[in-house]
Amino acid sequence: MCVGVGSMADPPEAQGLAHYLEHMLFMGSTKFPDENEYDKFLSQHGGNSNAYTDQEFTCFYFDVRNRNLRDALDRFAQFFLSPLVKVDAMDREIQAIESEFVQAAGNDMNRLCQVQCYTALPSHPFHRFSWGNKKSLHDDPVNKGIDMRAKLLQLYHEDYRAGRMKLVILGGDSLDTLQNWVVSLFGQIKEGGDGRLIIHGERRIWEPNRMYRVAAGTEQNLVALNFPLPCLETAYLTKPHDYFGHIIGHEGQGSLLALLRRKGWARSMTAGCGDNGLETNQMLFLFTIRITLTNHGVEHVMEVIGLLFQYLKMLRSLGPQEWIFQEQNAVSKLNFEHFEDPAQDDYVASLATNMFLYTKAHVLYGDYAHDIWDPAMITELLAQLIPVNMRADLLLHRFDKTSSDVQMEPWFETAFTVETIPTALLKLWADPPCVDSSLRLQEPNMFIPHDITIVPSKEDGSKNPSCLLDSAALKVWHRCNPILNTPRVNACFSIMFWPPTKKIIDAVLAELYLIRLSNQLNETLYLADVAKLETSLSLSGYRIELKIFGFSEKLPVLAQKIASQMQNLASTELEFKSSVEVLAEEYKRANEKPIDHAAYLLTQALSKRFWDVDHRYNCLQILAFQDFTKFVANLFCKTYIECFVDGNATKKQALALAKIFKEALVSCPFPLQERPTNCVVRLPTGTSMLYMEKVKCEFEKNSVVHSYFQLGQDRGKDSMRLRSLMTLFIDIISEPFFNQLRTKEQIGYVVDLADEDLHGVLGISFMVQSAKYSPAYIESRINAFIKTIPKMLKDMKDTEFQSHKESLIAEKQGYPSTLIDESNDFWEQIWTHRHLFDTNKHVVRELIEVSKNEMINWCRRLLGARSRLRRHLCIYVVGVNAQEGDVDDPVCKTSSGDQNEPRRTVLIDNLDEFQRNLEIYPVRF
Template sequence: MQSPNDEREYRLLTLENQMQVLLISDPDTLKAAASLDVNVGSGDNPEGRGGLAHFLEHMLFLGTDKYPDAAEYAEFVTEHGGNRNAYTSFEHTNYFFDINATYLPEALDRFAQFFIAPRFDAQYVDREKNAVEAEYQMGLKSDGRRALDVLQEVMNPEHPFSQFLVGSLESLADRPGSAIRDELLSFYDKYYSANMMRLVVLGSESLDELEDLVQPLFSPVPNKSFQHAPNAAPMFADGVLPMEVEVKPQATLRQLKVSFPIADYRSEYKAKPLSYLGNLVGHEGEGSLLSQLKAEGLAEGLGAGLGLAWRGGALFSISVSLTEEGVVNQQRVLQLLFSYLEMLREQGPKEWLYDEQAQLAQLAFRFQEKGSPMGYVSAISGGMHTYDPIDVLQGGYLMSDYQAPMLEELLGNMVPVNALVELQDASARTDLESVHYGVPYSVRQPSAQQLAAWQSGSVTDAFHLPTPNQFIAEDVSLVNIEKDNPSSPVLVLDEERKQIWYAQDEQFRLPRGATYINFRSPLVGQSAQQNASAVLYTALLKDQVNEYTYPALLAGLNFSLYKHAQGISLRISGYNDKQAVLLQELLQVMASPNFDSQRFDNIRKDMIRALENSVAKRPSSQVLDDLRESLLYGEWGEEPVIAALRGMQVEDLNAYVVNFWGSANAEAMIYGNYSPDSVQALARKLDLVLPDGVAPDLQPLKVLKIAEGESLLYPVQVEHDDAVLAWYLQGAGNSWKDRAATALTVQIMKSGFFQQLRTEQQLGYIVSTFAWPQLDVPGLVMLIQSPAADAAALSDAMNAFLGDVPLAVDEEQFQRHRDALINEVLRPHKNLWEQAEFYWQSIAKKQYEFNGRQTMANAIKSLNREQWQAYFEEVFLNQQRSLQVAAPGARGQFPRGAGRSVESAVQLKSGHAVYDIE
């Protein structure tokens, strides 16, 4: 069964080899896509061979008998406008790609060979182990992976989930009598069976044509009639729970997680007991667990739901982000948590609450919108292992089987004696160290006194079930389209302090809409103090309205509030029925905020902690943050913002807020299922926050302008052994030709860059090149994070690759790349939100003709191969506008001959030439 809003055609079939296939015909799609999900993952690794399933996923991309060139698949997909990837989870390995629709047959032929005759070439087996090792090394400082490593150590060693998942050079090494290539072949032969595979193919062809295409390509996949053996081992051995685990994190992390072993309810997808319980425990409205934790100053956030799942069992987890006070009083946190669960048991399951969730899920399915074809097929192929054939499209939305006994059974497991309590904090008392990630931790059983304390908190009057959700859309009718409705938004209100753009959506015709507002002020972006004030202000506003707005979020009515380069943005989107109610409340709070001093202090400290935790981010992400700060004026690093926050009092923020609104103006867009009177209604609401009079001038946005032939090196320190180099090359100017030539360069480079520097040279796991326009100033970035080479070697490798690019592309390849890029630029918007975002960004850039995509496509089309080569050689080879941001890692080397070295982004931008963006 498909959504009433879905006009695509579907056909489910089973091939002779027992592979289940879903075909999707979408005549309007410009991108075709396919995904094959194998019901095998890291939980199936042979004992002592951690990471083998993950390693196999890597190897399937590197040549087949029919297409032996390891680079051929990636090159074909990229040259024809596509993308490809895969992931290995505990139970699944999912392979997927998209491509310009015309080339689906050729791409599917290459894809099918992964599962028929992969080569497992010995030279790539040896090389690709380094990529797995690099991925493992990259995660050594990831607190998520570190916490999972500890969890795997404390669980039952007989359970498949206790295995090492990622893999390393050690776990994948050849051993006496056991070559890793032989084990790869054995694993593939055992598990990669057609009956364990689910294939989804989306194309522009008819269903009959798709079937005729898929049948001969995938029927040769062998069916070994494999079936998983039942897993009898429990996740935790008898008698080990309750258990307390303390973990010392890398970041300034304060998290308490309470998990309970439960049954595997995934086959009960029509009942969805975990969705019902997760919604209640994770609720953030009045009477919720989080509300009381915040009131007592113990927590900043909470999430609840399915943690881990495996055939035969699962974990339900409740994660609490603690304040400093919460760490000190974690026993009180646990007491409140168990008290809330006891309240749920006393109240018992409520069919009206279940029906409310079911109604929301039904609405979401009824008005389901198109997303990325590749993401769509990947999600469906994984779900096909769980859902009945008739439900493969709606299984994730179904809540049609209310079962009170099942809910009571589930809640009965949420008791202290069945709990795994994990604390991640710098104060953790540790006496053990995990094997794979070297994580300090400790394990103990709570005392009888602790258990009694957890159970002693009688159900407090502060806890109660959620009230009926007032934001559920009741009127889902469509407004009449006005005869003079413009094809794109027009400026319908233009006053000194406010401008409003408006258009009705005629393309998607859903009872939804987007109301976007930019409040601009000269008091944002001119100093770290201003930035810190604006970010803290938006955080406090969101916190103040959270209990009110959370039900709206559940009801498909979203809002976001955030600082941007010149002010603060407020966005409301979703069902338009109750938007006016939500917007009125939000603007009233913005006009008259009332910040509690305790919440001010807690949120300020939480922001400081988040900024301090930047050192725990992936090293490549930290280097890209430094690059962004170097290029954009108005961006500030962590240290000055932290300093500003530490010195800020609530009185300072209140004064800033008054000054901000005194200098603010607003530009808004209303697009979707709205009637014309919504314009004046919004104008009246904006008067709640906007003063009269002339608005002060805004400072122009600025981007660093690197001179022709100028080379800059910005050395940064990142606490990680890997070296990282982000090499930014700026276009020659800011014209459409510069933008087109730079984007085309990236399109041509990206596949070869990955193949040469990652697959062939094995310089690291993160190897990519991508367009990096800053406020439409064109540029590209080459990025590598490497455990194997220093930053100087990375620079040399990048430079050598650049030198080969112009001559490596023949005329036919150039045409394919150019066509692929044009198709991507002109790709129709898939849904209302993509369309709204395009209009909104065009307004921000003052492209009021809304023709930026066509102008860009025309500029790309006007470039021939000789013109592109001349641009590339002049701009990206001979007279580079170059900035290298480098983190040396353990080897301590920086790029040689990279030009003038700067000590900081502030020094770099001081007095430098700029692009002024009006």
């Protein structure tokens, strides 16, 4: 359900009101008064829910098992019929909004966006604080005597009306049945409203000719150039902004980015109108060019902007190019005609928004449409990409906050300065005297497919991969997908190379190699990506993983270019130094998000062969160019390749594709006994281990607790019972865990329960992020909740337990909606050498037999604070609001939340020392 009202409707005295109301509609209704009834019902029946508030829209969506759709819709409809909006629930939910705000405050792009809103003209709808927080929605209104419940209900009664709502339902029942449900369940929604709420505002958002310098909290530098354009919603069949966004943001030869990279000034670039409500709305479209700068580029930022205007002058002189538009049209039509199903909940949410934007005939097609070539409109809009219509923002890692002209954005407390761009510079940019000779239009894209013939599935009708070749240097797997019938292929390659020293220097040099390879391939991979032939390159230990996904016709051409560059990678000393700078910044930015930091520390604590990012950074500082060239020269002296080709390819084509990489990269096979292995330590039983570190970012107020329970090693078919218990446990416990710690106790905004699979060792993690409480207190609440799980399961009705089982079984027995989802599952079985392609079938067989008593005993045995079999490790990432000594906090003296039970916790001071005397799980891959 998309409601045509959002944050731009917030009154000045209650900024964030629309977001607050979105939260409150989840908190019970007259018909279903329990606050967690909706989420609990979805959890029991294989479903999930979400919502978001944008500038003009508020969208609510869910998915659920098909046979439970009507009952879920009944609960969903009550959001829009009779929400309770209880005062006590308001008090608790304002804490969730505050936690969400604190989480958003750690993101540089959010901080920049809020500076842009804060510096907008006071009369403009942009001049507001759309996130909302405790101050804007509670403290300030209370001080002014404002009744916030009355404000919420006023917004609800005035704007949550049928005429302002668009509903999309995707279900397995007939359209007549679905329509009858809509009439009976939603028919009593109040009438009124006429489309989305009208917002009045001019295209002039900011004072002209200004540059804002903004303090970044992370290791990045970025210049953002914003050009307000007229609203282009009605031009969706033409999409002129897409046309010149595609050209300006191009990364191929002759592009602006190619020139900036060659000068060493920029790393990446995007151009276009984003899909958020600030960049595309009923008042205007905001065309934004964002360029990620090197440190050297910051020093030349005015020249960077000057080169942009040179490029724009070239585009105006050449005029609109129809062949470029037709290339966009061809790719869009292929994507629409061979639609890859996205997640169903995301899909219905996008369609509900589309119903506001497109005619009925184009609700499905509007996002893809490039039907009308309109060079006059392109010329008209291009004429508005001029200096006097530009706002410039420079996001800087190095920012002098002591300067007398520093201002402070009050909500996120972001420091910034503002300066007037000199008139002489504006005149120079408006009409550059010349255009750099290296700037030119792109060439036609060689990767756009023309033959989309689908291979007959009768060649190989197997649902599982089959091995076509197994040699000392190469192993090839193949499947011609018999179900999805798509012209796409997913080709996955694992390329294991020989590490000369097996020390940290090899790991760092391998990362430098991947950066140089990515840079060398950038223009090629960009063209392929435009043609929807997507590539990912990653490094895992001494294994390069390459994935290519897209239309099959041009995939061999791309593979040949990638293999050739991998073998013949050339590098100058200047390019080496640039790669070192990139990697150094990646190391510095690592673990900026506390959730990621905690997951990293868990992996580091459990992995026997792991190079710490700080140690890698130190190693990087002493590397010489000669070290790199020697490493590259010997990189593939011993190689082993394993690949899987899935989808629209014959066996012959799969073998030919694998042969491309074998011929380019294999000079000598890499013997099995010499290949590096991944080892995981076995945690001690009956003891809780604790490791803690501070957050990396100076602005980060959030702390994270990652409480991990090690369950045992995956031994293939012999571990299916363990997998089924783990999966069922997470399905049952996730919602009550969230409800208790997030909804009721408001411990933190992020409350999650997840399974872990680290090199074949299984586990369960309880994770909470909070800016309000210390890590020790957070852990005590996690432990208190865990202590209640056996009783919770015991008290659970047998029908409810069975419903969870049936939902999981239905999920495991269902077909994946996309080729890439299914083939990636198979690929994990291949590269980890498990080869258990029918895992779901075995899990289902075990799930059928799992009883409630077995689940209760399993929980007591592996999670119980008194259990001698429990293997537990807790990670603290301590935010700037918390104290380092939280492990001794008096509220957390026990491992279970019981103040009378002695806590058996060992504090880890050094991870190497911690691992030294621990057993290691037998190596499987």
